[in-house]
Amino acid sequence: MSIRYTKDHEWVLLDGKIATVGITQYAQGQLGDIVFVEVPAAGKALTAGGEAAVVESVKAASEVYAPVAGTVKEGNAALPDAPETVNQDPQGKGWFFRMEVANPADVEALMDQTAYDKYLQELAG
Template identity: 60%
Template sequence: MRFTKDHEWVALDGDVATVGITAYAAEQLGDVVFVETPEVGRTVKAGDGLAVVESVKAASDVYAPLSGEVVEANDELSGAPETVNEAPEAGGWFAKIKVADSSEYEALMDRAAYDAFLETL
């Protein structure tokens, strides 16, 4: 699993990356009340808005950590947005992306680097 400074996580399986927000991000958001997942077939570039998550505190964009094509969206979140709070780094994932350039994944932070980054906040 790799991480971004915007608090997204990525788990790569072959050339498909599962994307979600970190436990830290979910905690900062508070209770999630709405999630908008991306359209399957949409092409994204790293840094593009991928999804929207709304909580009782704020609405936030979830950014694509990698470039590629959205091949699956977690539609279950529309009926159960609280899953993002309950299992942010597991069942609360937002989308799966067929990765265009695997070197983008290698450039992301590993868990130790992300934990060190959190200590600076």
């Protein structure tokens, strides 16, 4: 089990066929204070790169995209009442949803930690 990242700053942690998805430390820092979160309902079909959840800061609304295709198992029910959790612990308690992935190899194909760190350095460049 290892963590993978998308260019849109989602993280994915795969355990068997179940992936936990959230937004990265970098993403929460860019968004600022998160005041609203909408997570998907169980059973929702997700396509890779399709809209999966919503996160809003004081300034703006943003979409959280599905990193790979699959089906939602559960949304993080704690987030809508405590959206600030995403700022406080984005890669822990601030996870957005769990999904059953159609093809685990799709997750492996995403960026690993080293590649994502390099990607962030390029963005900062």
